[in-house]
Amino acid sequence: MSRNPAFPPSASDFLLASKRCEITVLQQLLQMGKLVGGVSQLIHVLQRERGTINIYLCSRGALYGEQLAGRMQQVQQAELVVQRQLARLDASAAPLAGASRLFSRIAWALHNLTLLPILRQRVQNLQVNHPETMNTFNEIIRSLLALVFEAADACAEPGMARQLIAMFSFMQGKELAGQERAIGSAGFAAQHFSDDDQRQLLLLIEGQERCFQTFSEFADAGSLGVWQKMLQQQDGEFERLRRVACTQKQFSGGKDISLRWFDITTARIDGMKQVEDRLEDALMASCRASLAAANEALANEIYAPQALAESYAVFVADPLGEGETLTSDGISPRLGRSMMELIQQQSQRLQVLSEELTAARASLRERREIERAKGLLIQHRGLSEEDAYKLLRKMAMNQNKRLIDIAQAMLAVADILPEK
Amino acid sequence: MSRNPAFPPSASDFLLASKRCEITVLQQLLQMGKLVGGVSQLIHVLQRERGTINIYLCSRGALYGEQLAGRMQQVQQAELVVQRQLARLDASAAPLAGASRLFSRIAWALHNLTLLPILRQRVQNLQVNHPETMNTFNEIIRSLLALVFEAADACAEPGMARQLIAMFSFMQGKELAGQERAIGSAGFAAQHFSDDDQRQLLLLIEGQERCFQTFSEFADAGSLGVWQKMLQQQDGEFERLRRVACTQKQFSGGKDISLRWFDITTARIDGMKQVEDRLEDALMASCRASLAAANEALANEIYAPQALAESYAVFVADPLGEGETLTSDGISPRLGRSMMELIQQQSQRLQVLSEELTAARASLRERREIERAKGLLIQHRGLSEEDAYKLLRKMAMNQNKRLIDIAQAMLAVADILPEK
Numbered sequence: 001m002s003r004n005p006a007f008p009p010s011a012s013d014f015l016l017a018s019k020r021c022e023i024t025v026l027q028q029l030l031q032m033g034k035l036v037g038g039v040s041q042l043i044h045v046l047q048r049e050r051g052t053i054n055i056y057l058c059s060r061g062a063l064y065g066e067q068l069a070g071r072m073q074q075v076q077q078a079e080l081v082v083q084r085q086l087a088r089l090d091a092s093a094a095p096l097a098g099a100s101r102l103f104s105r106i107a108w109a110l111h112n113l114t115l116l117p118i119l120r121q122r123v124q125n126l127q128v129n130h131p132e133t134m135n136t137f138n139e140i141i142r143s144l145l146a147l148v149f150e151a152a153d154a155c156a157e158p159g160m161a162r163q164l165i166a167m168f169s170f171m172q173g174k175e176l177a178g179q180e181r182a183i184g185s186a187g188f189a190a191q192h193f194s195d196d197d198q199r200q201l202l203l204l205i206e207g208q209e210r211c212f213q214t215f216s217e218f219a220d221a222g223s224l225g226v227w228q229k230m231l232q233q234q235d236g237e238f239e240r241l242r243r244v245a246c247t248q249k250q251f252s253g254g255k256d257i258s259l260r261w262f263d264i265t266t267a268r269i270d271g272m273k274q275v276e277d278r279l280e281d282a283l284m285a286s287c288r289a290s291l292a293a294a295n296e297a298l299a300n301e302i303y304a305p306q307a308l309a310e311s312y313a314v315f316v317a318d319p320l321g322e323g324e325t326l327t328s329d330g331i332s333p334r335l336g337r338s339m340m341e342l343i344q345q346q347s348q349r350l351q352v353l354s355e356e357l358t359a360a361r362a363s364l365r366e367r368r369e370i371e372r373a374k375g376l377l378i379q380h381r382g383l384s385e386e387d388a389y390k391l392l393r394k395m396a397m398n399q400n401k402r403l404i405d406i407a408q409a410m411l412a413v414a415d416i417l418p419e420k
Numbered sequence: 421m422s423r424n425p426a427f428p429p430s431a432s433d434f435l436l437a438s439k440r441c442e443i444t445v446l447q448q449l450l451q452m453g454k455l456v457g458g459v460s461q462l463i464h465v466l467q468r469e470r471g472t473i474n475i476y477l478c479s480r481g482a483l484y485g486e487q488l489a490g491r492m493q494q495v496q497q498a499e500l501v502v503q504r505q506l507a508r509l510d511a512s513a514a515p516l517a518g519a520s521r522l523f524s525r526i527a528w529a530l531h532n533l534t535l536l537p538i539l540r541q542r543v544q545n546l547q548v549n550h551p552e553t554m555n556t557f558n559e560i561i562r563s564l565l566a567l568v569f570e571a572a573d574a575c576a577e578p579g580m581a582r583q584l585i586a587m588f589s590f591m592q593g594k595e596l597a598g599q600e601r602a603i604g605s606a607g608f609a610a611q612h613f614s615d616d617d618q619r620q621l622l623l624l625i626e627g628q629e630r631c632f633q634t635f636s637e638f639a640d641a642g643s644l645g646v647w648q649k650m651l652q653q654q655d656g657e658f659e660r661l662r663r664v665a666c667t668q669k670q671f672s673g674g675k676d677i678s679l680r681w682f683d684i685t686t687a688r689i690d691g692m693k694q695v696e697d698r699l700e701d702a703l704m705a706s707c708r709a710s711l712a713a714a715n716e717a718l719a720n721e722i723y724a725p726q727a728l729a730e731s732y733a734v735f736v737a738d739p740l741g742e743g744e745t746l747t748s749d750g751i752s753p754r755l756g757r758s759m760m761e762l763i764q765q766q767s768q769r770l771q772v773l774s775e776e777l778t779a780a781r782a783s784l785r786e787r788r789e790i791e792r793a794k795g796l797l798i799q800h801r802g803l804s805e806e807d808a809y810k811l812l813r814k815m816a817m818n819q820n821k822r823l824i825d826i827a828q829a830m831l832a833v834a835d836i837l838p839e840k
Contacts, residue, residue, distance in 0.1 A: 008503035011531035018523035025520070083428035100445070101774070103438035104766045111431035111763060343531060346524045354521070 015343055018350075019298050025156050026291040032151050033160070033287050035085045036167060037280040039144050042078040043171060044273050046144075047178040048266075049075050050137040053123050054182045055262060057130045058189040059255075072120055079113060086110075105150045109143040116140070134182055141175055153364055157290065158356035163283045165364055166218035170227075170279060173211030174272040180204040181265035184245050188258035193245055201246050203386055214367075220282045227275045238264045366404040373407035435763055438770075439718050445576050446711040452571050453580070453707050455505045456587060457700040459564050462498040463591060464693050466564075467598040468686075469495050470557040473543050474602045475682060477550045478609040479675075492540055499533060506530075522570045529563040536560070554602055561595055573784055577710065578776035583703045585784055586638035590647075590699060593631030594692040600624040601685035604665050608678035613665055621666050623806055634787075640706075643698045650691045658684045786824040793827035 006013070049071035056064045086106060119136055122128045148171060152164035183201055187193040216224060241261050244251060251257070370392070377388035396406045426433070469491035476484045506526060539556055542548045568591060572584035603621055607613040636644060661681050664671060671677070790812070797808035816826045
C-alpha cells in the first residue's frame with residue numbers, strides 16, 4: 001500500500017495490498033522456519049545431555065563424567081543460535097498472527113532454560129535426585145516443543161502448516177524415543193524393570209507410533225522416504241532389547257547391556273535427527289519457493305492492474321462515453337470486468353488456502369483437545385496422565401468412537417464434571 | 421520488545437512482548453470497528469438511494485426525481501468517510517491477522533462502488549433496465565457486507581468477535597429488509613405481485629428472521645433491548661401490508677399504497693439503523709475498555725516481572741548460592757517460580773480467549789458453509805438460490821438434522837457430485 005498513497009484508495013491498491021500481505025506472512029514464516037530448525041537442534045543436544053547425565057547418575061559418577069562438559073557446551077551453542085533467532089523475531093517488529101500465544105510460549109521455554117546452569121552444577125557433584133533431574137530436562141524439552149506447536153498453529157500458509165505439523169509430530173515422537181532410552185538405560189543398569197517402568201515403556205512406544213503416524217500423514221515425500229529407509233535398516237537388536245525391557249523383570253549383564261541399549265537407541269535418535277533436518281530443509285525450501293513465486297507474481301501484476309485501473313478511472317470520469325464501451329449488461333465497463341476477474345481470482349485463491357489450512361489445523365486441534373480432556377480427567381478424577389489416556393481410549397473403544405469424539409464430548413460437559 | 425534490546429532475550433522480555441502484541445491487536449480492532457461503523461452508514465445511505473431510485477423508476481420518473489441528487493450526495497459523503505478509514509488502514513502498516521482476505525474484499529467493494537456514477541447518470545435519463553439497476557445496488561451492498569464478514573472473521577478478540585458477528589448479522593437482516601421494501605414498492609405500484617415476487621418476499625422475511633435470531637444470540641444486552649423495544653412498537657399496518665403482498669395477486673390503490681408501504685418500511689429500516697448505531701457504540705466502547713485494561717495491566721507489570729527477572733538473573737549467576745534460596749524440589753529458585761506463575765497466567769488467559777473465539781467463529785463458519793453448500797447445489801443441480809436453500813432445508817427436516825449438518829455433509833462429498 002505504501003507505494004500507492006493516492007487518495008481515494010482504489011480497488012487495485014487493495015488488491016496489491018492483499019498480495020503484499022501474503023508476502024509479509026511468508027517472510028515471517030521463513031523466520032519462523034529458521035527458529036523451528038534452531039529449536040530442533042537445541043532439543044537434540046538437550047536430549048544428548050540428558051542421556052549422558054542419565055548414565056552418569058546411574059553409574060554414580062563412574063561413567064561419562066568426562067563427557068558432561070562437552071554436552072553442556074553443545075547445548076550452550078544451540079541456545080545461542082536460538083537466542084539470536086529470537087532477538088531477530090523482535091527486530092521484525094510486525095506482529096505475527098498468533099504472536100501473543102507464541103511469545104508466551106517462548107517466555108516459558110526461556111524461563112525453563114534458565115534452570116539448567118544450577119542443575120548441571122548439582123549433577124556434577126551428584127547432589128541431585130535422579131528422577132527429578134530427568135523431569136527437569138523433560139519439562140524444558142516439553143516447553144520447547146510447545147513453542148514449535150504454537151508456530152505450527154499460527155502458520156497461515158497451508159503447505160507450510162502441513163510441514164510444521166509433520167515437524168512437530170516427528171519432534172514429539174523423537175522426544176518420546178529419548179524418554180524411552182532413559183528409562184531403558186536406568187532399568188538395564190539396575191538389572192530391574194518395575195511394573196511402572198514397563199507400563200511407561202509401553203506408553204512411550206505407543207506414543208511414538210501415534211506421532212510418527214501423524215508425521216507420515218503430513219510430511220513431504222522426501223522426508224518420509226528418509227524415515228522409511230531408516231525403519232527398514234533398523235538394528236534387529238533394538239526390538240529384542242525393547243521386548244526384554246517390556247516383559248522381563250530380572251536379567252543379568254547389567255552395565256554392558258545398559259550401554260549397548262544406550263548406543264543402539266542413541267543411533268536411532270541420531271537417525272531421527274537426520275529426518276528432522278530433512279524436514280527442516282523441505283520446510284525452508286517450500287517457503288522460499290512460495291515467497292519467490294509470490295514476489296514474481298506481484299512484480300508482474302504491479303503495473304498490469306494498476307494500468308487497467310487507471311484507464312478505467314479515465315473511462316468512468318467520462319460517464320457520457322459511447323455505448324460501445326459498455327458490456328451487454330449495460331453497467332460494467334470491459335476494463336472493470338478485467339479488474340473484477342483479478343479480484344475474484346485473488347478471492348478464490350485465498351478461499352482455497354483458507355480451507356486447506358482449516359483441514360491441516362483440525363489435526364492439531366484434535367491433538368490439543370485430547371490433551372485437554374486428559375487434563376480434565378487428571379483434575380476431576382485424580383487420575384495419572386497414563387490412566388487418563390487409558391480411560392479415554394477405553395471409552396472410545398466401548399462406544400466404537402474415535403478418541404477425539406470422546407475428548408470433545410468430555411470437554412462439552414466439562415462444567416458438570418464433579419470435583420475430585 | 422523494542423524497549424528490551426538486551427541480549428540474550430529473557431523470559432520476561434517475551435512475556436511483555438506477548439502482552440504488547442495483545443494491545444496491538446486491540447488497536448487494530450479499534451480501527452476495524454470504526455471502519456465497520458463507516459460501512460454501516462454507507463450501506464444505509466446506499467439502501468436509501470436504491471429505494472428512491474426504485475420509486476423513481478417504478479413511476480417512470482414521475483416521483484422522487486428531485487430527491488435523487490440529495491441521495492447521491494449522502495452516499496458520496498459516506499463513501500468519503502470510508503475511503504479515509506481505508507487510507508488509515510494503510511497507514512497502520514502492521515499486517516492485520518487475515519489481512520490478505522480483508523484487503524481482497526475491500527478491493528471487491530471499492531471496485532463495485534466505481535460502477536455507481538455511470539449508473540446514476542443512466543437512471544436520471546431513465547436509460548436503464550429496472551431489475552438490473554436494483555441488482556447492481558444489491559451487489560455493491562453485498563460486497564460491503566462481505567467486508568464486514570471478513571472483519572468479524574479476522575477478529576482475534578472473542579468479545580469483539582461476538583459483537584462483530586451480531587453487527588454483521590443485523591446488517592445482513594437490514595439489507596434483506598431493504599430488498600423486501602424494493603419488491604413490495606414495485607409490486608404495489610404495479611398493482612400486481614407475481615408468484616416469483618411472492619416467493620422472494622417469503623424468503624426475504626424468513627432470511628430476516630434467521631439474521632435477527634443470530635443477532636439476538638450474539639448482541640450485547642443494550643442493543644438487544646433497543647431492538648426488542650422497536651419490535652414491540654412496530655406499526656400494525658406493516659404486517660397487514662406484508663400479508664397482502666405475500667398472498668394477494670391483484671388489488672387497487674396502487675400509487676398510494678405503494679408510497680405508504682415505502683414510508684412504513686423506510687421507517688422500519690431507519691429504526692434498524694439506530695440498533696446498528698447502538699451496536700457500533702457498544703463495539704467501540706468494549707474495544708476501548710479492553711485496550712485501556714490491557715494498557716494498564718502492561719504498565720503495572722512492566723517493571724514488576726522485569727525486576728523479578730533481574731534479581732533472578734543475579735541469583736543464577738551464582739549457582740553455588742546457599743541451599744535456603746532453593747525451593748523444596750531443589751531445582752527452581754523461588755523467584756523463578758514467581759516468573760513461572762506470571763507466564764502460566766498469561767498462557768491460561770490466552771488459552772481461554774482462544775477457546776471463546778473458536779466458539780464465536782463456529783457460528784460464522786456455519787453460515788459460510790451453508791452458503792457454500794447452496795452454491796454447490798446451484799452449480800451441480802442447476803437450482804436457483806431459492807430452490808437450493810429449500811432443498812437443503814427439506815433434507816435437514818427429513819433427516820431430523822440441522823441445516824449445518826446437511827451443508828457439511830454436502831461439502832464433504834462435493835468431489836463426487838455429478839456435474840449439472
